[in-house]
Amino acid sequence: MSQPPSPDSRIPPWEIADLPEPQPLRWSNWTRFIGPGIVMMGIQIGGGEWLLGPEVTARYGGSLMWIATVAIVLQVFYNLECGRYALYCGEPIFTGFMRTSPGPRFWMSVILLLNLSALIPGLSTHAAAMTAALWLDRPPLDADRGLVTVLAYVYLVAVALPVLIGGKVYNMLQLIMTLKVVVVLSFCLAIGVFCVSPANWWSVFSGFAKFGSVPTIVDGRDSTVNIFQYWWTDGGWPMVSLANIAVLGAFAGYAGGGGLANATYSNFVRDKGWGMGSVVGAIPSAVGGHNVTLSHVGKVFEITPENRRRWSTWWRYILVDQVYVWAPGCFMGMALPALLSLEFAPNSSLTGVKLDWSQSLITADGIRHAPQFSPKLASALWIVTVCVGMLVMLPSQMSIVDDFSRRWTDILWSGSRRIRGNLRGNSVKRIYYGILGMYVAWTVVATYLFSTYGTPKLMTLVIANLNNLALGLTAFHLLWINSSLLPPALRPRWYHRLGLIGCGTFYLGMAWLVFATKQLPILRELLGV
Numbered sequence: 001m002s003q004p005p006s007p008d009s010r011i012p013p014w015e016i017a018d019l020p021e022p023q024p025l026r027w028s029n030w031t032r033f034i035g036p037g038i039v040m041m042g043i044q045i046g047g048g049e050w051l052l053g054p055e056v057t058a059r060y061g062g063s064l065m066w067i068a069t070v071a072i073v074l075q076v077f078y079n080l081e082c083g084r085y086a087l088y089c090g091e092p093i094f095t096g097f098m099r100t101s102p103g104p105r106f107w108m109s110v111i112l113l114l115n116l117s118a119l120i121p122g123l124s125t126h127a128a129a130m131t132a133a134l135w136l137d138r139p140p141l142d143a144d145r146g147l148v149t150v151l152a153y154v155y156l157v158a159v160a161l162p163v164l165i166g167g168k169v170y171n172m173l174q175l176i177m178t179l180k181v182v183v184v185l186s187f188c189l190a191i192g193v194f195c196v197s198p199a200n201w202w203s204v205f206s207g208f209a210k211f212g213s214v215p216t217i218v219d220g221r222d223s224t225v226n227i228f229q230y231w232w233t234d235g236g237w238p239m240v241s242l243a244n245i246a247v248l249g250a251f252a253g254y255a256g257g258g259g260l261a262n263a264t265y266s267n268f269v270r271d272k273g274w275g276m277g278s279v280v281g282a283i284p285s286a287v288g289g290h291n292v293t294l295s296h297v298g299k300v301f302e303i304t305p306e307n308r309r310r311w312s313t314w315w316r317y318i319l320v321d322q323v324y325v326w327a328p329g330c331f332m333g334m335a336l337p338a339l340l341s342l343e344f345a346p347n348s349s350l351t352g353v354k355l356d357w358s359q360s361l362i363t364a365d366g367i368r369h370a371p372q373f374s375p376k377l378a379s380a381l382w383i384v385t386v387c388v389g390m391l392v393m394l395p396s397q398m399s400i401v402d403d404f405s406r407r408w409t410d411i412l413w414s415g416s417r418r419i420r421g422n423l424r425g426n427s428v429k430r431i432y433y434g435i436l437g438m439y440v441a442w443t444v445v446a447t448y449l450f451s452t453y454g455t456p457k458l459m460t461l462v463i464a465n466l467n468n469l470a471l472g473l474t475a476f477h478l479l480w481i482n483s484s485l486l487p488p489a490l491r492p493r494w495y496h497r498l499g500l501i502g503c504g505t506f507y508l509g510m511a512w513l514v515f516a517t518k519q520l521p522i523l524r525e526l527l528g529v
Contacts, residue, residue: 072331073327090276096485160401163285262471348363
């Protein structure tokens with residue numbers, strides 16, 4: 001097999017190497033094939049699951065959980081294709097974007113625009129609110145904004161510290177995210193099993209299958225109606241309430257993953273050492289990463305019977321990671337916080353009070369005032385719930401810092417001719433930590449701006465709805481890449497292609513619905529149209 005041509009001459013063509021032999025997919029090797037999905041799950045149990053899921057269920061019960069079902073299933077197809085590209089050449093999909101016409105500079109500009117949501121550090125502010133709640137012994141109100149803002153500044157710097165050690169940056173991410181997933185889901189499951197009513201369990205889990213339920217207003221209150229049932233009985237379509245469409249769009253944007261964060265799955269596959277990632281290298285940490293190097297371009301393998309056999313095993317790694325680890329974890333991550341919100345939020349002393357911070361604080365306050373608990377137990381559960389909330393937010397903010405730094409490190413490492421010519425191997429960490437430092441400095445500025453002129457909730461809504469646009473557009477680009485750059489034998493099958501098309505259509509549709517409902521009327525008013 002001759003060396004494959006580079007679709008864009010400004011990035012060197014792939015090199016040729018043998019596909020490494022994978023370890024058999026057995027329980028005795030579980031640490032080898034469990035990794036990227038756990039990291040992704042830990043990253044993504046944050047916004048939608050802990051912030052927007054409880055808010056949606058508090059308003060509408062479990063009827064709209066079907067939105068999460070659609071989002072997670074479609075994102076599985078997206079993640080699989082990111083993993084396919086990384087397995088084949090050891091490159092993150094962002095390098096794949098730059099290998100297509102019109103070239104790296106164009107796609108760097110596009111990725112920068114799609115990456116704007118990462119410039120808004122919402123989760124650290126929510127974590128700061130939870131710390132303030134422990135200090136004040138109550139959820140912070142608007143009068144406590146100064147305390148929350150100061151704590152947010154501290155956390156913005158603190159979350160960057162763990163990625164300094166570990167040999168590979170990925171190693172520390174995997175350790176922290178695994179701990180987060182185990183603690184958070186175990187806590188929520190324990191409270192859910194022993195303290196949540198069967199009716200609320202049914203409301204949430206049946207909601208995952210209530211396709212077609214939409215928000216409406218009944219007697220001046222938020223409610224839902226199923227459009228298919230309504231059409232069957234009334235012969236028409238119900239009046240859909242779009243007043244909270246930004247929240248629902250954000251809910252879809254945060255369910256599972258969202259935005260370019262899903263594309264980072266390809267980076268994790270490489271850094272885990274799956275497929276050709278094991279011959280390309282990884283991003284080394286500042287401490288302990290002296291022997292870790294990273295190639296500027298990927299390496300691919302010849303399509304031989306032996307490599308096809310190895311590929312089949314590596315592909316099963318991706319399937320197990322996504323279908324049996326990531327997707328079920330995301331469903332549980334959406335369902336369990338929603339269960340606690342349905343059961344305990346009505347007990348909160350803050351019902352009806354305007355609260356800029358996360359819904360999970362209202363849930364924690366509801367647990368504190370739950371009549372089924374003794375005062376001592378309720379007080380202890382309040383503290384534990386708030387601490388678990390902090391464990392949700394801070395690692396996720398850390399992952400956003402890493403995600404932004406990792407994404408642009410990989411883009412520059414492969415896409416910049418000057419960097420390819422002047423830096424080698426271990427020097428990639430100089431770029432990574434340089435970007436990380438600048439990003440942390442910017443997030444401090446962004447936190448000040450939103451804390452002064454906006455709200456943490458606004459930060460969350462803006463991030464999620466920008467993510468919808470990014471995920472929708474890159475789904476179609478990913479389809480183009482894997483259907484043209486990969487050898488025919490390794491390209492996605494028809495159902496994988498349909499899944500990517502569905503993913504792109506769904507998220508672009510959500511982005512347009514929010515824009516047309518919320519932003520377009522404002523633009524028309526400003527333009528006098």
